[in-house]
Amino acid sequence: MKADVAVIGSGPAGLTAALHAAKAGAKNVVLLEREEELGGILKQCIHNGFGLEQFKKDYTGPEYAERLIDEVEQANVRCLLNTMVTGLTSDRTITAVNPEKGILTIEPKGVVLAMGCRERARGSINIAGTRPAGIYTAGVAQRFVNIDGYLPGKEIVILGSGDIGLIMARRLVLEGASVKGVYEIMAHPGGLRRNIVQCLQDFDIPLHLSYTVVDIRGKERVEGVVVCAVDDALEPVKGTEQLIECDTLLLSVGLIPENELSKEAGVELSTYTKGPVSTETMETSVGGVFSCGNVSTVFDLVDYVAQTGTRAGESAAKFARGEMAAPERTADIVAGHNVRMVFPQRYSFRDDLVLFIRSAEPIEKSVRIVISPPGIKMKRPYARPNEMARVRVPREKLADVEGSIEVSIEE
């Protein structure tokens, strides 16, 4: 099967990429989705707050998805559902399986990676204790409650203060469960500030910072967890252990970009974003392979995901037309003082540079984001690790840059 552009994954990144590849003139766009419906994780994110920037509307996840899906249909994108991509080569040959057609081979001119991310689970954080029923990641609990109609438990402790954990704290209280507390190992919350207010404070759910779970009790079912304060080195402080009785432990302890296919295709991955090293055009190290959304780096807002999806789709369409040669030169973009993560990681001098920056430490006063060379400084009212900053640097200002570009945050 031939295609101009093939997009792998139909969450917000993939839907946007497919739509904008088609809008940019790609004739034959194929969208590959392993589930029986389009929309990815948006289907279970029934809370509002989606698309404030992109559509100027306060949509819920399913509303946002349906609006995009309608646009994708009108753009005449061919959607293959129940289609699991099992292989991707560096010359852009996709192998997929589908219950009707068996094994499919697709040879698109351009490929967009939009596989999203997966949740870190108990195994990633090594909590000691027994292995009873009642331990779930926040996203799994969200699926149980919002789609399947099951309450995962009645007395709940949440470890980690990522946005999904905060959203689920509120959701479970609304459904009649008791959420005993949210415990966060870091000294600052992981989720967005508005979620701390609307999900925890609104429902009097306590947030314990610099705390973690050190033991899980219970044989058949969770009977309790032992929480413990941690010191500056995140090591448990002896004598602060406390048993919290509960029947369920939810984990909201981070997301990891899902890059098995990227690795197979030989795409260079970044050690700190865990996603493909990309340029401002969303091109990876393998020509004709683009990536966007949470497979690149875990974004805070769907608007940011869509912005990278738009870019990846447009670039893939351009590549398919033969109008996008390999970059003549590139500059690495590196994280400097108080920057934990910067995306994209490479600049190819072909367009304005839109940077997404996550600070290492919170600074609750006016800061300057410094991009050097060329030595551009941009003011921001604060720097918070749980809220990515986004800046746009015009192409003209970067034309004379040689060597690598360092991004730092100064007080």
Place this chain on the structure above:
Amino acid sequence: MSTEKRHFICVTCPIGCEIDVETRDGEIVSMSGNKCSKGEEFVLQELKEPMRTLTSTVRIKGARWAMLPVRTDNAIPKRLFPSVLAELAQVELEVPVKMSEVILSNVAGTGADVVATRSMDRSSNGQARRRRRATDVG
């Protein structure tokens, strides 16, 4: 005279100003920390009647999924959430449902409607047309 000090985090925009307010007999005496006038509006509303959009689910029959996601079409008083949820617990729909279709009007006397936030049909998912296309692999 009773003086009360309260602390708010404004959720109007992502900055999330931390605002300290002092009230005496319900009247604002002082306010500090807000970077703009929207912060002041937010606090006034919070003191009077905190308003929030409620999102939840209702049971649905004949679909692939057990639950249909819903929302209030406007913000409602937060204190009325339990009444709205009690009404939603009584609802059981049948497919088909279209996105934005009104499920309960003037729910719990709030003046707001509860609306569906996605379409669902018998095939399960409101995406039947697309699924048929999935078999049309060239």
